[in-house]
Amino acid sequence: MNEHLIVLDLDGTLLTDDKKISSLTKETLFKAKQAGHQVMIATGRPFRASLPYYKELELTTPIVNFNGALIHHPKNPMWKTIHTPVDLSVVHDVVESVHKYEYDNLIAEVMDDVYLHREDEKVHEMFNMGSPNILMGDLKQTLKENPTSLLIQADDVNTPIIRKHLQDVHAELIEHRRWGAPFPIIEIVHKGLSKAIGIDFISKEMGIPRERIIAFGDEDNDFEMIDYAGIGVAMSNGIDDLKNIANEITLSNNEDGIAKFLHDRLKL
Known part of the structure; x- marks a missing residue:
């Protein structure tokens, strides 16, 4: 199967309500990486508050923090960091x-x-x-x-x-x-920033086309990302407005929604 870029929001999406990554979801994401797919995080959190999950998933990809205000690569110091603050x-x-x-x-x-x-x-x-x-x-x-x-x-x-x-x-x-x-x-x-801006930049750096981007989200700050991705997936616990624009709706963050969707879509 062609390489996909799997983009994960954290709170309410990858993380359960007790701020954990479930064992099944983690296992499925490792299988996706082993199958040749790329996995990355796009979050409103600062990097310091997403680093534990970046490490837990053993990621080696760039990351989008602050909803697109910081785009960087924790594993590659040669990769250009893009930081766009508010005046x-x-x-x-x-x-x-x-x-x-x-x-x-x-x-x-x-x-x-x-x-x-x-x-x-x-x-x-x-x-x-x-x-x-x-x-x-x-x-x-x-x-x-x-x-x-x-x-x-x-x-x-x-x-x-x-x-x-x-x-x-x-x-x-x-x-x-x-x-x-x-x-x-x-x-x-x-002005002009969103998770989608960061994902667009990173996916082009990776050479992965938009139609092979699978993005998961649940909240207001995921609109642009879900709309941009070739396959935008809303969690069932997400807000209704996001579900209305998503390509697909999966199970909730407490029901291994990411794992279920990736298992079916990528045949993991």
């Missing part, structure tokens, strides 16, 4: 403009440095994976360089209100997406 002035404008709305926190990430606008033990714990430098305080004072991403933590009521504001006021300069676990987050990255 600091834009971030300051966004921070200033959202103060009139109700939100829980603002979080900026500059690669492996994390800036928390408000001290919060749960948020601190969530972003502590990989032992980053964590700084507390008003982002307009503490943040001094262009961040890789800006996150707005807000509840389910206020998230759509804030997103409408971002679309109305800042749409020319940023992309914004929502993810729902462990709590609602609006992620802001540089």
Whole structure:
């Protein structure tokens, strides 16, 4: 069978709800690699928070982090890293403009440095994976360089209100997406970025055509990736809007949906 590129979102897709890779899914992905297929991760997470899974799957491929703001190859220092942060002035404008709305926190990430606008033990714990430098305080004072991403933590009521504001006021300069676990987050990255941008670049480097890309996702930040892939697969636990554009729907992240689909499609 021709070589395929298998692209995996992490949370809600590759990972079960307890943030593990099931034994069957891991076994199936190893079989896919042994059969000559390529396996890669495309995630909204920073690299430090995806590295344990990269290692667990013994990957040797490039990876897309921060929803396309960082495209790099952990195993090949000669491979050109593409880092596209948000302009600091834009971030300051966004921070200033959202103060009139109700939100829980603002979080900026500059690669492996994390800036928390408000001290919060749960948020601190969530972003502590990989032992980053964590700084507390008003982002307009503490943040001094262009961040890789800006996150707005807000509840389910206020998230759509804030997103409408971002679309109305800042749409020319940023992309914004929502993810729902462990709590609602609006992620802001540089205009024009998505997981699909990174996958397109990597697949061309590998010489794998779009029609042989199988991508798995479950959330708002997977839209472009699922639409771009020749075979875009939504998890059954995914949001309805993603299922509506996907080519296929597989079982949930807790039911080995990736393993089931790859076993059937690639005859593993």
